[in-house]
Amino acid sequence: MHKNALQDDYIIEAEGLTKTFSGFSAVRNVNLKVRRHSIHALIGPNGAGKTTTFNLITKFLSPTAGCIRFNGEDITALRPADVALKGIIRSFQISAVFPRMTVGENVEIALQRPLGCSYHFWQSERSLGNLTERVDQLLDAVGLLGYRNRPAAGLSYGRKRALEIATTLALDPEMMLLDEPMSGLGHEDVERISELIRKVAAQRTILMVEHNLSVVAALSDNITVLAAGQVLSEGPYSVVSQDPRVVEAYIGSVDE
Amino acid sequence: MTDLLGVPPALLFGQLLVGLINGSFYAMMSLGVAIIFGMLRIGNFVHGAQYMLGAFGAWYLLRLPELLPGLGLPSLGYWWAFFIVPVVVGMIGALMERLFIRRVYDLEHAYGLLLTVGLAMVIEGLFNVAYGAAGQTYGVPDALKGGINLGFMFLPIYRAWVIGAALVICFGAWFVIERTKLGSYLRAATENPDLVRAFGINVPRMLMLTYAFGVGLAGLAGVMAAPIYQVSPQMGQSIIVTIFAVVVIGGMGSIFGAIVSGLMLGLIEGLTKVFYPEASTTVIFIIMTIVLVFRPAGLFGRETSSHTVADLSSGRVGSILENSRLWLLILAVIGAALPFVVYPIFGMKILCLALFACAYNLIFGYVGLLAFGHAAFYGSAAYVTAHAATAWGLPPEISIFLGICVSTMIGALFGWLAIRRQGLYFAMITLALAQIVYFYAVQSGWTHGEDGIQSVPRGRLFGFIDLNNSLNMYYVTLAVFLAGFAFVNRIVRSPFGRTLKSIRENEPRAISLGYHADRFKLIAFILSAMLSGVAGSMKAIIFQLASLADVFFMTSADVLLMTLIGGVGTMLGPVVGATIVAVLQREFASFGAWVVAMQGAIFVLCVLFLRKGVIGTLEEFLSNREERRHSALDEIKPMDRSPLSQTAEADAGGVR
Numbered sequence: 001m002h003k004n005a006l007q008d009d010y011i012i013e014a015e016g017l018t019k020t021f022s023g024f025s026a027v028r029n030v031n032l033k034v035r036r037h038s039i040h041a042l043i044g045p046n047g048a049g050k051t052t053t054f055n056l057i058t059k060f061l062s063p064t065a066g067c068i069r070f071n072g073e074d075i076t077a078l079r080p081a082d083v084a085l086k087g088i089i090r091s092f093q094i095s096a097v098f099p100r101m102t103v104g105e106n107v108e109i110a111l112q113r114p115l116g117c118s119y120h121f122w123q124s125e126r127s128l129g130n131l132t133e134r135v136d137q138l139l140d141a142v143g144l145l146g147y148r149n150r151p152a153a154g155l156s157y158g159r160k161r162a163l164e165i166a167t168t169l170a171l172d173p174e175m176m177l178l179d180e181p182m183s184g185l186g187h188e189d190v191e192r193i194s195e196l197i198r199k200v201a202a203q204r205t206i207l208m209v210e211h212n213l214s215v216v217a218a219l220s221d222n223i224t225v226l227a228a229g230q231v232l233s234e235g236p237y238s239v240v241s242q243d244p245r246v247v248e249a250y251i252g253s254v255d256e
Numbered sequence: 257m258t259d260l261l262g263v264p265p266a267l268l269f270g271q272l273l274v275g276l277i278n279g280s281f282y283a284m285m286s287l288g289v290a291i292i293f294g295m296l297r298i299g300n301f302v303h304g305a306q307y308m309l310g311a312f313g314a315w316y317l318l319r320l321p322e323l324l325p326g327l328g329l330p331s332l333g334y335w336w337a338f339f340i341v342p343v344v345v346g347m348i349g350a351l352m353e354r355l356f357i358r359r360v361y362d363l364e365h366a367y368g369l370l371l372t373v374g375l376a377m378v379i380e381g382l383f384n385v386a387y388g389a390a391g392q393t394y395g396v397p398d399a400l401k402g403g404i405n406l407g408f409m410f411l412p413i414y415r416a417w418v419i420g421a422a423l424v425i426c427f428g429a430w431f432v433i434e435r436t437k438l439g440s441y442l443r444a445a446t447e448n449p450d451l452v453r454a455f456g457i458n459v460p461r462m463l464m465l466t467y468a469f470g471v472g473l474a475g476l477a478g479v480m481a482a483p484i485y486q487v488s489p490q491m492g493q494s495i496i497v498t499i500f501a502v503v504v505i506g507g508m509g510s511i512f513g514a515i516v517s518g519l520m521l522g523l524i525e526g527l528t529k530v531f532y533p534e535a536s537t538t539v540i541f542i543i544m545t546i547v548l549v550f551r552p553a554g555l556f557g558r559e560t561s562s563h564t565v566a567d568l569s570s571g572r573v574g575s576i577l578e579n580s581r582l583w584l585l586i587l588a589v590i591g592a593a594l595p596f597v598v599y600p601i602f603g604m605k606i607l608c609l610a611l612f613a614c615a616y617n618l619i620f621g622y623v624g625l626l627a628f629g630h631a632a633f634y635g636s637a638a639y640v641t642a643h644a645a646t647a648w649g650l651p652p653e654i655s656i657f658l659g660i661c662v663s664t665m666i667g668a669l670f671g672w673l674a675i676r677r678q679g680l681y682f683a684m685i686t687l688a689l690a691q692i693v694y695f696y697a698v699q700s701g702w703t704h705g706e707d708g709i710q711s712v713p714r715g716r717l718f719g720f721i722d723l724n725n726s727l728n729m730y731y732v733t734l735a736v737f738l739a740g741f742a743f744v745n746r747i748v749r750s751p752f753g754r755t756l757k758s759i760r761e762n763e764p765r766a767i768s769l770g771y772h773a774d775r776f777k778l779i780a781f782i783l784s785a786m787l788s789g790v791a792g793s794m795k796a797i798i799f800q801l802a803s804l805a806d807v808f809f810m811t812s813a814d815v816l817l818m819t820l821i822g823g824v825g826t827m828l829g830p831v832v833g834a835t836i837v838a839v840l841q842r843e844f845a846s847f848g849a850w851v852v853a854m855q856g857a858i859f860v861l862c863v864l865f866l867r868k869g870v871i872g873t874l875e876e877f878l879s880n881r882e883e884r885r886h887s888a889l890d891e892i893k894p895m896d897r898s899p900l901s902q903t904a905e906a907d908a909g910g911v912r
Contacts, residue, residue: 060767060768079772080768081770081771081772084767084768084769085770089769089770090768092764096762096768097762097765098757098761098762098766099762100757100761101757101758101761105754108754109754109755109758109769112751112754112755113769113770113771115751118751118752118755118771118776119751119752119775119776120750120752121746121747121752121753121779121783122746122747122750123750123751124746124749124750125749125750125753125754127750128751
């Protein structure tokens, strides 16, 4: 048990996060706390450092300064795959599927990982046992059951997003990081994916970067607004949307 | 006179001068390679041959009256050559860019490297046919004859001139590229060709001129080298691998880094000759290794965090050509019948090469890493096996086992050093590392230098199978090949192989799912090295010989060619490719010196016209046919209504 019950309430705590690219600070002294079992959105105008923050938390980039704690444990020095093994699974802005594998195989790759046999080059694929049932469940949950044997490359953008979520869910992560889950989607898909996110958030924590403010307003419990690499404002939508600094930062850049 | 650091000063300064001279050439050459890589993303392996062209150009100009009698042409000396030859070599470069290199800009780095390897083989092969291995001499120009006595050493004027001229040329080129408007256009054209095109700049011409400029520099280096070294067809081949190592040390894409490292490494090489002559040929490669450990991006390079591997594989899951059991059976039947059709020794050669190519395909086809140093694994295993059987008198199974152990260990070391790098960088590093093994084999006593280890006893396998009987030997080889073939297929179709595939398809995503991509790649690399070792060890026993050819980089190029001709990332490709190459080599043998040029031509033709290889092309044909049949069926079925709307069916990332 942790001594501090209040600290326990947060699944992710980033302190003083800074990333400098040859003189230019993309992110400066960002403090970010994400409450357990909440949907937390990271918003801000283009170039505010949202994706950089994302990459820092998942260790796809190493911070120049600052530290990141997950469940109270310092994960600043971990490698990206280790962060994933801790239970933080991220998505990517451009769709992250394995294009030349079938939809079913995409999910299987994720299901295979906890089995611990991924290094077994001497075993046949059959040693994986029957994953079919789990695959079908997961694909059904995102409405892709009918596409099981299709190559992932042939899916529409919206379905690729859904497949990505199914693949992520296959690992049953404690925390999901979604990088612009709605980008490039049509209206109908936005509603579907929103619904899906709300559904999967029941037992998890979600941190997402999103431009679509109506989605952010509808989904998120808490919002952090970034501008020019720094935290501008924080709080639920009702608070943040009234903050004059946020309004100012967004003038001319809100496309909704 | 007193000794400095325990060596006579004349020797020390003499070697420092030699080092500085070599360094000047390294700097000029790596500058060209760095420019071409930085701007065109081409690893210009033909740079050495172009340097050789420069030296021969100077020699031709001198002998104009003899070469073209009747035209009354004068003999043109050094100064004429100094200005004419670089332009002519540059123009030859422009022509090569126009005809060949332009066609691979948009393709994976691997193809650019292969194409230039092929071109180098053609050029050097042809010169070898014309002039043999013997070198021609070229006199020092009259104006630069003689020397100055500096008190502590004698400085020949020509050498001083080379160093001075090289420095001026290198820093001049650096200035043009980094500090002028023309240079900024060039750099912009490589960053974003479309945008630069929109400014009204002719990008293709610019790239052609860049290539010509880099090649012209090599030509100029050749002219300057003619009075110092012997003008021979091999002069470029021996320098190009060193140049690649210099570029890696300096930092890929860093022009300044290439110049500084070139000079510095020449000096270090000179010093090594004084203090530890045994290491002088390998010191650059060893420095490269150390630099890679501590500064993976090179001394002056910028760290890039690209996560892309080349997906060149053309195999298709579920195709009849990928049915491992079926083909294992077919190959077993063909293999069993083969010694009754061809000489067993030729059959064994095919099997050995096929196993080697299967091993190589594992890393190139299924991981997507362009390894260019597999000769190190093949050759080291061959040497160790040959030595164990000959000098220690060990039975064949133990000798082979030892050979495989050594190649696996070398594979683990090389893989650990190189695996974090991708594309061309990976190729250059593996090539340079393999060169350490080569020079070790050249110098070491137990490898018997040029002779190699001959008359290796085949012995009795497990004490009762007499391998001196060629049919026994053949069937043992067949069994080993089939086991290796089956093992590779098992790896590809294992949970491990699936993960490899996901890494090849989308590395960041695989990492985000919790897979340590580098570990998977490293394991695959080690397995590939191990299987190459199996092939090399078998080769030593079969041919009763381990020689320098086994560790020479042409062996690495050969295995690449086999895999490419057959079909990268296909199950049967390496086997088919090895058979084709073995047959071609046998047929070409009667052409003597032409072999290298012909093999080079095949390389070039393959890259230009047969990129998917024999099996890949066949695969494409089969899958197209199947697709047509499917689409015919689909038209009959009603379209399904799905929950998600079809927003962008043909979005980016889809396959065509």
